[in-house]
Amino acid sequence: MLEFFFNPSSVAVVGATPKEGKVGRVILENFKNKFKGEIYPVNPHYQEILGLKAYASVQEIPGRVDLVVIATPARTVPGVLEDAGVKGVKGAIIISGGFRETGTQEGAMLEDEVKRVAARHGIRVIGPNCIGVLDNWSGVDTFFLPEDKMRRPPRGYVSVISQSGAFASALLDWMAHHGYGLSKAISFGNKIDVDEVELLNYLAEDPTTNVIFLYLEGVREGRGRDFIDTARKVSRVKPVVVYKAGKTKRGGIAAASHTAALAGDYTLYITVFKQSRLLEAVSFDEIMDLVKVLSTQPLMKGRRVYIVTDAGGVGVMLTDAIELNGLEVPETPADLKERLRSVLPPHCIVENPIDLTGDTDDQRFITVLNELLPRNDVDAVVVVALPQIPGLRGELFEYLVKAKVYGKPLLVVLIGGELALKYKKFLEENGIPVFESPERLARALSALYTYSRIRMQGGVS
Amino acid sequence: MNAGSIVETALREGRSKLLEHEAMRLMELYGIKVADYGFAESGREAREVADKIGYPVVVKVVSPDISHKTDVGGVVLGLKSGEEVERACEAITKNVRERQPGARLTGFLVQKMMPPGVEVIIGATRDQVFGPVIMFGLGGIFVEVLKDVTFRVAPVSYQDAIEMLGEIKASRILEGYRSQPPVDKEAIAGMIVSLSKLMEDNPYIISVDLNPVIAYSRGAVVVDARVIVSRASVVNR
Numbered sequence: 001m002l003e004f005f006f007n008p009s010s011v012a013v014v015g016a017t018p019k020e021g022k023v024g025r026v027i028l029e030n031f032k033n034k035f036k037g038e039i040y041p042v043n044p045h046y047q048e049i050l051g052l053k054a055y056a057s058v059q060e061i062p063g064r065v066d067l068v069v070i071a072t073p074a075r076t077v078p079g080v081l082e083d084a085g086v087k088g089v090k091g092a093i094i095i096s097g098g099f100r101e102t103g104t105q106e107g108a109m110l111e112d113e114v115k116r117v118a119a120r121h122g123i124r125v126i127g128p129n130c131i132g133v134l135d136n137w138s139g140v141d142t143f144f145l146p147e148d149k150m151r152r153p154p155r156g157y158v159s160v161i162s163q164s165g166a167f168a169s170a171l172l173d174w175m176a177h178h179g180y181g182l183s184k185a186i187s188f189g190n191k192i193d194v195d196e197v198e199l200l201n202y203l204a205e206d207p208t209t210n211v212i213f214l215y216l217e218g219v220r221e222g223r224g225r226d227f228i229d230t231a232r233k234v235s236r237v238k239p240v241v242v243y244k245a246g247k248t249k250r251g252g253i254a255a256a257s258h259t260a261a262l263a264g265d266y267t268l269y270i271t272v273f274k275q276s277r278l279l280e281a282v283s284f285d286e287i288m289d290l291v292k293v294l295s296t297q298p299l300m301k302g303r304r305v306y307i308v309t310d311a312g313g314v315g316v317m318l319t320d321a322i323e324l325n326g327l328e329v330p331e332t333p334a335d336l337k338e339r340l341r342s343v344l345p346p347h348c349i350v351e352n353p354i355d356l357t358g359d360t361d362d363q364r365f366i367t368v369l370n371e372l373l374p375r376n377d378v379d380a381v382v383v384v385a386l387p388q389i390p391g392l393r394g395e396l397f398e399y400l401v402k403a404k405v406y407g408k409p410l411l412v413v414l415i416g417g418e419l420a421l422k423y424k425k426f427l428e429e430n431g432i433p434v435f436e437s438p439e440r441l442a443r444a445l446s447a448l449y450t451y452s453r454i455r456m457q458g459g460v461s
Numbered sequence: 462m463n464a465g466s467i468v469e470t471a472l473r474e475g476r477s478k479l480l481e482h483e484a485m486r487l488m489e490l491y492g493i494k495v496a497d498y499g500f501a502e503s504g505r506e507a508r509e510v511a512d513k514i515g516y517p518v519v520v521k522v523v524s525p526d527i528s529h530k531t532d533v534g535g536v537v538l539g540l541k542s543g544e545e546v547e548r549a550c551e552a553i554t555k556n557v558r559e560r561q562p563g564a565r566l567t568g569f570l571v572q573k574m575m576p577p578g579v580e581v582i583i584g585a586t587r588d589q590v591f592g593p594v595i596m597f598g599l600g601g602i603f604v605e606v607l608k609d610v611t612f613r614v615a616p617v618s619y620q621d622a623i624e625m626l627g628e629i630k631a632s633r634i635l636e637g638y639r640s641q642p643p644v645d646k647e648a649i650a651g652m653i654v655s656l657s658k659l660m661e662d663n664p665y666i667i668s669v670d671l672n673p674v675i676a677y678s679r680g681a682v683v684v685d686a687r688v689i690v691s692r693a694s695v696v697n698r
Contacts, residue, residue, distance in 0.1 A: 224591030228614060262596060262610055268588060271612040 002194065002202045004090040005126060006135045006184060008066035009037045012058050012089070014080050015071035015096075016041030018049050023095060023144040024071045028052075034139030038063060058083045067091045069132065069142050074098030077128065078113045085121025092118065093142050094127035100190055101129050115192050130189025131165035134172070136182050137208050143185075145169050156181015157210035158295050161199045163217045164245070165189060171215075171287075179429065180292065183208045197223060197230045204234040211295040212240045213287060214278075216269075224272070231276035239294040239451045242278045243287050244269050277454045279447050289435070289444040296431040297409040299452040302379040303327045305445065307353035308368050309384035310360045310392070314413060314438060315353030318382060321442035327449060329353065333377060343367050353384075361391030366399045373406040380409035380445060387419045397423050401430040409448060411441055464490050468665050468690050476525045477689055481570040484686040488671070491655045494648075495683040497573040504550035508543040510571040516541050517574040520549045522557055526564040533560040539574060546571065575682055579634060579644050580673035582610070583652055585660045587667045593660035595653055597625045599634060600673040607631075617657035622650035635676075644676040652681060667691045 011031060015024040024043070028050055031039045041049040044056040055061050058068060058080070068084045070077055074096050084092060099111035111128065118125045126132055132142030136155045143150065153175040162168035165187040172185055183206070186199055196214060203209045212234070219227045234240055247266040273280045279294070281287040305327050309315035319329045332340070332352045340350040344364065349355035356364050365385065372378050385396055403410060412427055412434045414420040424434040435441035462470075467483050467490075479487065482500035489495060499510035500523065511518045522535030530536050534556030537549035550569055557564055580600030588594050591614045598610030611628040613621050626635055626646050637643035652674065660666060670687040 219590050221589045224588065224614065228591070262584075262598075262604070262608060268591060268594060268612060268614075271594070272591060272614060275614055 002091070002124065002198060004066045005093065005124070005133055005186075005194075006140060006202075006206075007138045008091070008140065010040065010063060010065050011035065011037060011067045011069060011140070012040040012042050012055075012061060012065045012084070013069045013071070014042040014058065014084075016043050016049050016054065018046065025050075026144045026146050027069055027071060027095070027142050029146075030141035030143065031139070034141060036139060040065065042068075058087045058089065061087065065089050067093065067140075069093045069095065070128075071095040071144070074107070074110050074128070078110065078117050081114060081117045081121070081123065085117060085123055089121075089123060091124045091126070093130070093132040094125060094189075095130065095132055095142060095144060096127075097129040097189075099128045111190065111192060118193060125193040126186065127189045128192065131169065131187045134182070134185040136184065143169060143172075151176035153180055153182035155183070156295075157183050157208060158213060158291055159183045159203050159206065159209040159211070160185040160213045160215070161196055161203070162187045162215040163189075163191070163196075164215060167215055167245075175288075178288075179425070180288065183210075191220065195220060195223065197226050200230050200234045200240065204237050210238055211291055212238060213291055214240060214242045215245065216242055217245050218265075228272060228276045231278050235277035235451075235454055240278050241281050241287060241290045241294065241447075242273055243281045243284075244273075279451055285440060286443060289440050290447045292428070292433045293409075293411065293444040293448050294451060296433055297411070297448055298407050299455055300379050300409050300445075300449045301452065301456075303449055304330050304377060304379045305382060306330075306332075306372050306378050306380070307382045307384065308356065308365060308372070309353050309413075310356050310358060310365075310389055311384055311386045312349070312353075312355045312357070314384045314386065314415070315355055318384060318413065318438040318442065319353050321439045322382075322445065325442045325446035327380075327442070327446055330377075336371065336375070339371055340368065343371070358389045359391060360389065362393055362395035362399070364391075365396045369399070369403060373403055373408060373410075378408065380411070380448075382411045382413065382441065382445070384413040385423075387414060387416055387423055394423070397427055400427065400432050404431065409445065411435065411445060413438060413441060462486065464659070464663055468663055471690050472665060472692055474525070477691055478525070478528060479688040479690065480525065480567060481521055481523045481686075484688045485570070485683075487659070487688060488683055488686055491659045493652050493655050493659075493671070493683055494680065495686070496575050499571050500568055501550075501571055502568040504547040504569075507550050507569045507571050508546045511540065511546045512543060514571060514573050518546065519572045519574050520546060520553065521570040521572065522553050523567045523570050524557070524564050525567065527557070527561060533557050533564070572684070575675050575684055576677075578675040578677045578681075579641075581649060581676055581681070582670065582672040583649070583656055583674055584671065585615075585656050585666075585669040587660065587664075588614075593657065595625075595657050595660070597622075597649070597653055598629055599631050603629075603631055604672075613657075615657040615660055617653055619650055619654050622653035625653060626650060637678075642678040645679050645681055648679075648681040649674070649676055652683075665690050665692055667693075 013028050016028040017024040040061045041054040046054040068089050099107045134141045134143050150169050150173045168187045203212050281290050305322050337350045414424050414434050415436050427434050485495045497514045501507035501510050518540050520537050540546050582598050582600050582604050584596040593615035595613050595617050596610050598604045603609045609630045611625045635644050668689045671683045674683050
């Protein structure tokens, strides 16, 4: 339904300009650098912009136009949209600000006018007052932040929906820095038309999206039921991580009853997320923790977690954290204990958390993991490999990448400096999530388990 | 009278709160069990109602102008005879005249005094975004101080309702503790489902507090119901 926003065959950039530092220039450059379809700059003052033939209006463009990106002053937007409507354009991304968000009557009236024109011509709208769409696969990129200021993440399978454009930009820059892949990012600003409900629906069907992250300030009045129904449906297909901004109490609504007084805004959203089977990240850290585990790890069939460690203390910390998050660190079954005793030196601890102690080497880890990973009573394995010990040389990490064939969640704790970071980079590039904090690992693993249960329950409510 | 006309009457008369007996009747229409009750316009009538219900009873003031009955001395508990009922009605009239002089007195609600049990609260509110939302919690300090409550956006299924009972922190109290038998969870869950239905059927009801509902090992009974209505525009109708 919204395909033309992400995969248009042609796009018109209205307000395109050769002037350095202008929004209309950055957007045009973005398209020019990455987009494979037709690009038409629209600006009556130029014959040519950045080597592309410019047009005075959308109607003058000879070929078909699927998408217009509008970056002209607010008061001109209804006219531009009218022009696009006559041309038969399907979608408009309105970057321009100066509408309802200004709190002025003029802004609100302009916004209503935009809505009317769009409705009359059947144009779907993202925005206004937004940074629009970044699609790493098609090259659509209306983010008007230049690449040297906001790096684009590598191509990947995580998509981001954000009400806030600024937060989306910061998050993407951060993802780029940490090497996390992105499929699509959408920021819809004033949300006069396309909203999170439709975008969730679209991304559910998108073959290049495996995990969706939704930054939400609030759902539109009267749209709550659709939001719940859609989110529930989408969660059956792929995980949706949600972060709710504005957690403090809503003012203004006179509490007519006890119940109304207790049903604070955020309380209600927690309920809604639970009912919608969304996975809530409660902090910034958690957003990416959850996303990185959910986007790389297979489903977790049960709650039994085994820990293999070279540091007893961290093994205990991790055990506490995992159990506190509702998962289980079971005792090693008798037959496995026997197996482990026969292959390990006598000073190793075969009870879960399995402690290989500080004199371990790569091979000792590999031997134990070869025993653990194929077992049906092992649902996930966490490896604590503090790299400071002399015996670890890196083979373990190569083994872990290959061990993905066992189809079980496999996570790693690495604490330390440069060496730890080097291994972390290697592992994460190969789809093995690495954490420094046992608590954060436990929380993310628990979200994976929650999601696995949602998937296994299937259509059951 | 059906549910719609109870609400309609209140709105037509410019009331935002249903009268006590209207609220009770509304609950009954949805199969929500309430303590035996009757409405009386005078002390003598109250006595007749009490005789029919059986003692002990409670008498509560019914007035469109009073929102917190106890605060104005509008509730008398544990009445064991007809004389006590008549005297209670007189006392309530006097109290209200003194403490809220302008308040209209519609009459009295006479209710069967329920034996002690586990007090719970079941409530509903209508949210602008999500529509009807149903709440469950334990009564008294659990709700007042600890805010130990849980919510669901309607429609709430029976399964959802059973889950809600398990979600509050003090849910063990429902299981029975210190030799108390467990409460009738099915009965509470049934009320939650019925309230969800009530909210979906009646768009002008904007909130309901069933507080307290007394739960027993068999059954649960609404002792007080507060229903707020409004014609003000709410999107989720």
